[in-house]
Amino acid sequence: MRRFSLKSLISEAFNAHQGWERQWRAPEPKAAYDAVIVGGGGHGLATAYYLAKEHGLTNIAVIEKGWLGGGNTGRNTTIIRSNYLYEESEGIYEHAMKLWAGLSQELNYNVMYSQRGVLMLAHNSHDVQSFKRHVYANRLAGIDNEWLTPDEAKEFCPPLNISPTLRYPIVGAALQRRGGVARHDAVAWGYARGADAMGVDIIQNCEVTGFRRDAAGAIAGVETSKGFIATKRVGVVAAGHTSVVMARAGLRMPLESFPLQALVSEPVKPVFPCVVMSNAVHAYISQSDKGELVIGAGTDQYISYSQQGGLHVPIHTLDAICELFPQFSRMRMLRSWGGIVDVTPDRSPIIGKTPIPGLYVNCGWGTGGFKATPGSGNVFAWTIAKGEPHPINAPFTLDRFRTGRLIDEAAAAAVAH
Amino acid sequence: MAGRNRLPRGGRVDRSKSVSIAFNGRTLAGFAGDTVASLLIAHDIHFVGRSFKYHRPRGFLSHGSDEPNALLSVDRGPGKIDPNNRATVAEAREGLVTHSQNHWPSLDFDVGAINDVLSPVFVAGFYYKTFMWPRRFWDSVYEPKIRAAAGLGRAPTEPDADRYANRHAHCDVLVVGAGPAGLAAALAASETGKRIFLADEQAEMGGTLLHDRTSMIDGKPAQDWVAEALAELRARGNVTLLPRTTAFGYYNHNHIALAERITDHLADAPAHMPRERLWQIRAAEVVLATGAHERPLVFADNDRPGILLAESVRAFINRYAVAPGRRIVFVTNGASAYAAALDAADAGLDVTLVDIRPEGDCGPELAALRAKGVTALTGHTVLAATGTRRVTGLAVAPVSPEGKIGARKILAADCVGMSGGWTPSVHLFSQSRGKLRFDPALDAFVPDQPVQATRSAGAANGRYDLSEILAEGFAAGSAAAGDSATRTFAATPTPTGFLPVRALPTDADPARIKAFIDFQNDVTAKDIHLAVREGFESVEHVKRYTTTGMATDQGKSSNMNALGLVAGILDKPLPTVGTTTFRPPYTPVTFGTLIGPSRDALFDPARKTPIHGWAEEQGARFEDVGLWKRAWYFPRGDEDMREAVARECAAVREHVGIFDASTLGKIEVVGPDAAEFMNRIYVNGWLKLEPGRCRYGLMLKEDGYILDDGVVARLAPDRFHVTTTTGGAPRVLAHMEDYLQTEWPELEVFLTSTTEQFAVIAVQGPKARDLIAPLVTGIDLANDAFPHMAVRTGFICGVPTRLFRVSFTGELGFEINVPADYGRAIWEAIFARGAAFGLTPYGTEAMHVLRAERGFVIIGQETDGTVTPDDLGLGGMIARTKPDFVGKRSLARPDLVAPGRKQLVGILADDPTLLLDEGAQIVADRDQPIPIHALGHVTSSYWSPACDRSIALALVESGRARIGSEVFVTTPSSFTKATVTAPSFFDAEGKRVHA
Amino acid sequence: MLLIPCPYCGDRPEIEFRGGGEAHIARPRDPQAVDDQAWAEFLFYRTNPKGLMAERWNHAHGCQRWFNALRDTVSDRILESYRMGEKPSGGGSS
Amino acid sequence: MLEIAKEAARAAALDPDAATPAIAPMPPATRFALRMRPETATEIGSVAGFQLDLPINRASLGPRLAARLGPNEWLLIAEDGETEAIEAEIASALGERFHALVDISHRNVGLSVRGAQAADMLNAGCPLDLSTDALPAGSATRTLLGKAEIVLIHEDDAPTYRVECWRSFAPYVHGFLQEAARDFDGG
Ligand SMILES: Cc1cc2nc3c(=O)[nH]c(=O)nc-3n(C[C@H](O)[C@H](O)[C@H](O)COP(=O)(O)OP(=O)(O)OC[C@H]3O[C@@H](n4cnc5c(N)ncnc54)[C@H](O)[C@@H]3O)c2cc1C
Ligand SMILES: NC(=O)c1ccc[n+]([C@@H]2O[C@H](COP(=O)([O-])OP(=O)(O)OC[C@H]3O[C@@H](n4cnc5c(N)ncnc54)[C@H](O)[C@@H]3O)[C@@H](O)[C@H]2O)c1
Ligand SMILES: Cc1cc2nc3c(=O)[nH]c(=O)nc-3n(C[C@H](O)[C@H](O)[C@H](O)COP(=O)(O)O)c2cc1C
Numbered sequence A: 001m002r003r004f005s006l007k008s009l010i011s012e013a014f015n016a017h018q019g020w021e022r023q024w025r026a027p028e029p030k031a032a033y034d035a036v037i038v039g040g041g042g043h044g045l046a047t048a049y050y051l052a053k054e055h056g057l058t059n060i061a062v063i064e065k066g067w068l069g070g071g072n073t074g075r076n077t078t079i080i081r082s083n084y085l086y087e088e089s090e091g092i093y094e095h096a097m098k099l100w101a102g103l104s105q106e107l108n109y110n111v112m113y114s115q116r117g118v119l120m121l122a123h124n125s126h127d128v129q130s131f132k133r134h135v136y137a138n139r140l141a142g143i144d145n146e147w148l149t150p151d152e153a154k155e156f157c158p159p160l161n162i163s164p165t166l167r168y169p170i171v172g173a174a175l176q177r178r179g180g181v182a183r184h185d186a187v188a189w190g191y192a193r194g195a196d197a198m199g200v201d202i203i204q205n206c207e208v209t210g211f212r213r214d215a216a217g218a219i220a221g222v223e224t225s226k227g228f229i230a231t232k233r234v235g236v237v238a239a240g241h242t243s244v245v246m247a248r249a250g251l252r253m254p255l256e257s258f259p260l261q262a263l264v265s266e267p268v269k270p271v272f273p274c275v276v277m278s279n280a281v282h283a284y285i286s287q288s289d290k291g292e293l294v295i296g297a298g299t300d301q302y303i304s305y306s307q308q309g310g311l312h313v314p315i316h317t318l319d320a321i322c323e324l325f326p327q328f329s330r331m332r333m334l335r336s337w338g339g340i341v342d343v344t345p346d347r348s349p350i351i352g353k354t355p356i357p358g359l360y361v362n363c364g365w366g367t368g369g370f371k372a373t374p375g376s377g378n379v380f381a382w383t384i385a386k387g388e389p390h391p392i393n394a395p396f397t398l399d400r401f402r403t404g405r406l407i408d409e410a411a412a413a414a415v416a417h
Numbered sequence B: 001m002a003g004r005n006r007l008p009r010g011g012r013v014d015r016s017k018s019v020s021i022a023f024n025g026r027t028l029a030g031f032a033g034d035t036v037a038s039l040l041i042a043h044d045i046h047f048v049g050r051s052f053k054y055h056r057p058r059g060f061l062s063h064g065s066d067e068p069n070a071l072l073s074v075d076r077g078p079g080k081i082d083p084n085n086r087a088t089v090a091e092a093r094e095g096l097v098t099h100s101q102n103h104w105p106s107l108d109f110d111v112g113a114i115n116d117v118l119s120p121v122f123v124a125g126f127y128y129k130t131f132m133w134p135r136r137f138w139d140s141v142y143e144p145k146i147r148a149a150a151g152l153g154r155a156p157t158e159p160d161a162d163r164y165a166n167r168h169a170h171c172d173v174l175v176v177g178a179g180p181a182g183l184a185a186a187l188a189a190s191e192t193g194k195r196i197f198l199a200d201e202q203a204e205m206g207g208t209l210l211h212d213r214t215s216m217i218d219g220k221p222a223q224d225w226v227a228e229a230l231a232e233l234r235a236r237g238n239v240t241l242l243p244r245t246t247a248f249g250y251y252n253h254n255h256i257a258l259a260e261r262i263t264d265h266l267a268d269a270p271a272h273m274p275r276e277r278l279w280q281i282r283a284a285e286v287v288l289a290t291g292a293h294e295r296p297l298v299f300a301d302n303d304r305p306g307i308l309l310a311e312s313v314r315a316f317i318n319r320y321a322v323a324p325g326r327r328i329v330f331v332t333n334g335a336s337a338y339a340a341a342l343d344a345a346d347a348g349l350d351v352t353l354v355d356i357r358p359e360g361d362c363g364p365e366l367a368a369l370r371a372k373g374v375t376a377l378t379g380h381t382v383l384a385a386t387g388t389r390r391v392t393g394l395a396v397a398p399v400s401p402e403g404k405i406g407a408r409k410i411l412a413a414d415c416v417g418m419s420g421g422w423t424p425s426v427h428l429f430s431q432s433r434g435k436l437r438f439d440p441a442l443d444a445f446v447p448d449q450p451v452q453a454t455r456s457a458g459a460a461n462g463r464y465d466l467s468e469i470l471a472e473g474f475a476a477g478s479a480a481a482g483d484s485a486t487r488t489f490a491a492t493p494t495p496t497g498f499l500p501v502r503a504l505p506t507d508a509d510p511a512r513i514k515a516f517i518d519f520q521n522d523v524t525a526k527d528i529h530l531a532v533r534e535g536f537e538s539v540e541h542v543k544r545y546t547t548t549g550m551a552t553d554q555g556k557s558s559n560m561n562a563l564g565l566v567a568g569i570l571d572k573p574l575p576t577v578g579t580t581t582f583r584p585p586y587t588p589v590t591f592g593t594l595i596g597p598s599r600d601a602l603f604d605p606a607r608k609t610p611i612h613g614w615a616e617e618q619g620a621r622f623e624d625v626g627l628w629k630r631a632w633y634f635p636r637g638d639e640d641m642r643e644a645v646a647r648e649c650a651a652v653r654e655h656v657g658i659f660d661a662s663t664l665g666k667i668e669v670v671g672p673d674a675a676e677f678m679n680r681i682y683v684n685g686w687l688k689l690e691p692g693r694c695r696y697g698l699m700l701k702e703d704g705y706i707l708d709d710g711v712v713a714r715l716a717p718d719r720f721h722v723t724t725t726t727g728g729a730p731r732v733l734a735h736m737e738d739y740l741q742t743e744w745p746e747l748e749v750f751l752t753s754t755t756e757q758f759a760v761i762a763v764q765g766p767k768a769r770d771l772i773a774p775l776v777t778g779i780d781l782a783n784d785a786f787p788h789m790a791v792r793t794g795f796i797c798g799v800p801t802r803l804f805r806v807s808f809t810g811e812l813g814f815e816i817n818v819p820a821d822y823g824r825a826i827w828e829a830i831f832a833r834g835a836a837f838g839l840t841p842y843g844t845e846a847m848h849v850l851r852a853e854r855g856f857v858i859i860g861q862e863t864d865g866t867v868t869p870d871d872l873g874l875g876g877m878i879a880r881t882k883p884d885f886v887g888k889r890s891l892a893r894p895d896l897v898a899p900g901r902k903q904l905v906g907i908l909a910d911d912p913t914l915l916l917d918e919g920a921q922i923v924a925d926r927d928q929p930i931p932i933h934a935l936g937h938v939t940s941s942y943w944s945p946a947c948d949r950s951i952a953l954a955l956v957e958s959g960r961a962r963i964g965s966e967v968f969v970t971t972p973s974s975f976t977k978a979t980v981t982a983p984s985f986f987d988a989e990g991k992r993v994h995a
Numbered sequence C: 001m002l003l004i005p006c007p008y009c010g011d012r013p014e015i016e017f018r019g020g021g022e023a024h025i026a027r028p029r030d031p032q033a034v035d036d037q038a039w040a041e042f043l044f045y046r047t048n049p050k051g052l053m054a055e056r057w058n059h060a061h062g063c064q065r066w067f068n069a070l071r072d073t074v075s076d077r078i079l080e081s082y083r084m085g086e087k088p089s090g091g092g093s094s
Numbered sequence D: 001m002l003e004i005a006k007e008a009a010r011a012a013a014l015d016p017d018a019a020t021p022a023i024a025p026m027p028p029a030t031r032f033a034l035r036m037r038p039e040t041a042t043e044i045g046s047v048a049g050f051q052l053d054l055p056i057n058r059a060s061l062g063p064r065l066a067a068r069l070g071p072n073e074w075l076l077i078a079e080d081g082e083t084e085a086i087e088a089e090i091a092s093a094l095g096e097r098f099h100a101l102v103d104i105s106h107r108n109v110g111l112s113v114r115g116a117q118a119a120d121m122l123n124a125g126c127p128l129d130l131s132t133d134a135l136p137a138g139s140a141t142r143t144l145l146g147k148a149e150i151v152l153i154h155e156d157d158a159p160t161y162r163v164e165c166w167r168s169f170a171p172y173v174h175g176f177l178q179e180a181a182r183d184f185d186g187g
């Protein structure tokens, strides 16, 4: 792998950039691998990367039905934070947060992780109570999260309207300074390049269509649109399509797939320094390095695999954005789109074994899994390599839906992303 | 002065009405009917902006909404400034103030232009390869610099001073686009008498015909035909014409969103008129007649100001009567540009035409042009443009069929019209999920099978000949209206010959020239090469790696050239490369239009009780609970919240208080099976509850966690008056209806929301009975006749009431339900009597304190969707003998019966003056290493006047077993020591309510 | 925005409705008799199909009736709707 | 004894003076939610002067207005002060037949919207097709106006519409319609 650096960039500038090599190969699938990862999103690629890097498993493949990062990795609003409520969630999101901090250097790929701060607005006493609960819980876990007065919030984010005459005035805010955003596509590409360099085969335009099991019922391989691939270990990381893939292994999942929409405005000069989320009025917003306001809407109310939803959903979010930031009313929506998010009953992911030996699943990240990408890939790689969960993902079992040991972030706070 | 490039004759501008606008401080005159672009061109201004990345000088590329370059900031007055307006779309109107963008300090001298010099480094994706060292420099140095350099104009800083409107509409046929195809479609469709809408994004309807000087339709000049067609449509009562209206989104089930621009073009818009209106049209059928976009040609420095699309040159000359230059060179690979060249020559301009096609591939239009005395070079390529801030010429050279490039020569020019062919505007069709088909002859994707009730016609359908377009439009319109009429139109034939080209052949090193694909985002052909070289082979990857097609024109000018190039590099057929996804909006739409009237008071309904006005007059502070505004506390004089609440609490405990409980949800459950229904919904038993009695009820979700609670009164054997929490009211009714309709349809019960039928006045405190007694008739208020947890109907002040003897404060209390319109009058009547009793109005905060002193829970505060009845110590309420109720089975799940669950307890800080924070975490030992396991958290915390100290409720692991033990609670800066207690701090036996 | 055929009111815009997820998941007749796994499956496990799906809708801001519809989750096309307790007339399985 | 019911008028949620020519708060009325099986309605036809055997989403107009909002749901509207009388009449007419009658006189607020632009004004927030083909006079249905739920009754072809909403939504609904009216008359 040719290292990226200012030096290599300048020397290529003199060479009219003729010398750059492919960032990853386009191999044909081999007949067999030690492990196969289904899904070439950020989580799948990170899993492969850490399998190769930390567990020495390099004879592995990532199978992606479309183009790398074309799923939710390529269509999310990129909010990264770790100030979750429950110890289980704190564990995995903070693990990811620590990896984010060094990811560009680790991958030798600038993923533009920008720790510009995530501000969550409180609009009523319930929000105050809930956010303080987070702030205190996070402190016990060593995770930064501060409570701000409206004035302090305004100082941190000057465009904020803290007038007490708003329909839902801002009565305070929780700020995670280490939170921020990253360049979503680069995350997929950086992991792909890193994994490829260690020998991982990344196979695009190849759909997993079925599973083969051995006499004992364990995984023997996957059927794909490019033929059968033998392997004893399969990790399914197919996000919105998890139910579809798992159905091919005969498993039903506690998942529903909903369209989740987002939009960007036309690009403007820097006006918005951080990430702002408001749960009470359903809005979240940041400004990309290119200058667009990146705005996330809610899910549509029905299951759909169409990556599109109704106009009323982004409108509802823009109502709230313009209530909080009336100066943005003259900004224009440039593009809106949707992704398909797989939602669990408790809004927490499922990471680990399945009833089928050799079949592992990592799913249910719903509307908020981008931030977990490095951590999720890291512990899932461990789980696949060792055949048992890493302590961090041990609570995120499928079995919790039977026992009732849910990790209900949504019920506790009703905050996503 | 109308500008030196204003042509003496012709055009559709109104020379009798002059308008002047300002551009970068210069005042310039033009005519009504000008766009900002045509007005600037009239004054020979082409250099109007800087590109996104390299800050290259940029001018106009097009004359319409596909414009990627000429974006201006427009100032229409205070609160009406916005960036990134297309000069080619913005209509000139008196007094309009415009500015160029993306430069510093000025358009002419822009520091950012250094980027163009550094461009060999700033190639596609360069930032992924660098700026990583040292690590912390990203946040502090690199990213701020990148952000400052990026972006186009400046975002508005003032709240928007305009208003916006919304309209839902239905029609039989919606025709989008009013060019020849759309007009013909609308004519045909409207003949059936059905409801027809015709929308076009431009100020005038007519499409390309508005700049067509020469075509004849049915013996008339095309523009006369347009005028007649529009007159005809206007005369028909069933047609709604929407000019300046862009169909921007095609959603499910023929739901089309359109943005109508109403006042931006008016100098003196009446104040009541909205700036823009969102139309949400549900159309039975849609005809898409959205035309086609001309493609730029790809050659070195093709972005210089003065280089336009050929058809746009034609439009500026014919429609706006301005000459984009005096010496114009047209470069083309097809026939359509010949019409532009002819029109330019007819306008008296110096014209040369360069056709890339070999002479033999050119059509008869070549001879016609030469006959006019125009020089036409065939078989020539363009090597480069010259000039920086304005094109000065083109370097052209003959190219042999084998691709050999001959000697170059410079054609001097102050304007270039280029035509690389046409791309049907399939955006809306594709948004409607229709599949596209690649047509090699057109070198373009055209609509294939529609998925929704939609059809395409005209250039949008790959049809370029005028008579064919008209006939196709007519047939489509008729079919959409359920008819099958056809018509032929006698129209001047349109020359349509064309030979696909990619980047033009050149003798320079293609890796070292800047031939632009995406003008706005500064994506050049070599960027596309680089992306593919690095493995970004999917067109979606190319888009994201290079940002081609991601600019504000969303690739209208660039996508086909990018695709063609990728296909060429990969040596794959173009259709296998595919397109990127077409997404709404077709052109950018203001947030204001999308949200319409949902601002200020109309953002969200603010629900207020009948007594709200009274509380307001008393100076109450309010808090939001769901959509409701509730009186929070009633400060007197300069009391702060704590003082006011302490006073209110004391008044209730010692005398009597009055509280507006109207927001509580209320549901009337009626029918012979009402009790059975209640039995299945609540954990409690209801069969034995006597009419006239009340019971505190608890309901679960099917997962076993608490959904809501409230007092329920049985009014009659078949009638219950259910109350719910304020926020839970809609949820609870929906939950009940769901089970009733889908699980137990056999039950004879009906549910009706009565939340707003009643105003509810809580009168609480030792003197409550004495206070209300004289006002009440028909009810014996004596303690034994009307005990705690009873309900009676009677009258208060002559108004019918449902009187509850209930208490959420721990005091003797009544909740007086009266029909809402009487609420305030009754309240005032009680209040008038109250002075003698020390009656004090109290708000939700005092109510919270009073109930917490007694240890009553609030759903949503003590609970969070993970709490069971037993967790709250309310397990005893569960009627264990009932075979089933919603949530019962879940309560038996392993984790719900496991030891160690969090349980409701009291927490008393060792320092009685210290008020714990709600949400504070509770730990066993403060001196543990991080991460510290939390035993639970504080759910409620108040200063308790009755206890004269702070009190708190909390959920704590195995809390009941910990009563009496010591814990630590987080404070903003540290921990504080506290003791676990039973969750009740006052009148633990609950005697006072029976007084 | 979908146009949803309410079996009582006819075609109505989606914003008048509340979605209720997968249809025909029968609540066990005797919940206490089913084991934890079966109960979890009733509560949480869903087919989540890519393709034809029978789903529940409530015409919340209309006639307020619950009903079922058959919809394709890829095209979002609604094939038919039918009242609670009824079976779809044709087309679909599930 | 203070008897305000007889002396003091009902204090309406909306100020009656807030009327513009097109949008006017209606006087207080007696209202009921009446529920019964569809078969019962067919069998009895009408009760207390309210016609019930109507198609869903149709109303019988007049001083005793019945709007069938669903298969088993009717909104009854009569003049103010008739509550007890109507209750008694319905009780005796229906006898033992399974039904639910709930007084909602004060729950709702009525607004009258009339004039040539009435449908367009309503369509600023109501997503339904209000053309006379789709919603002829005599139609009645629950629907939405912006962010509020309403019952919309098309009374006549003046056109006149009656908009009913819950009382705490009335200021919003009224404000919404007035805002929509600005598009037409600047008022
Ligand atoms: C609009 C939107 C906004 C969001 N905002 C945020 C946010 O701000 N912060 C945040 O943390 N999260 C956010 N999320 C969620 C986040 O995007 C996802 O949780 C995360 O990206 C999931 O990553 P993934 O790698 O698991 O999934 P994906 O990137 O979706 O990858 C799954 C891959 O599996 C492939 N696949 C599926 N089936 C098959 C098969 N049969 N064979 C082969 N391959 C298959 C898919 O093609 C896909 O590429 C948002 C999501 C959306 C849609
Ligand atoms: N000679 C050639 O090769 C060639 C090629 C292409 C087109 N043409 C000419 O172009 C014309 C095509 O006629 P036509 O009627 O198909 O197209 P048109 O371009 O005349 O009209 C399309 C109209 O649709 C409008 N429009 C596009 N998208 C819209 C949207 N989303 N919302 C609202 N309005 C929208 C445009 O503003 C335009 O007025 C003919 O005159 C034809 O000769 C010629
Ligand atoms: C964080 C983020 C920023 C984006 N910025 C832009 C942008 O500036 N311009 C643009 O056209 N699209 C932008 N997009 C949207 C993509 O073009 C695209 O719509 C999205 O990745 C979904 O893919 P699809 O629309 O091809 O299905 C952005 C997407 C994300 C996730």
Ligand SMILES: [Zn+2]
Residues within 6 Å of the ligand: C006, C007, C008, C009, C010, C059, C062, C063, C064, C065
């Ligand atoms: Zn209905």
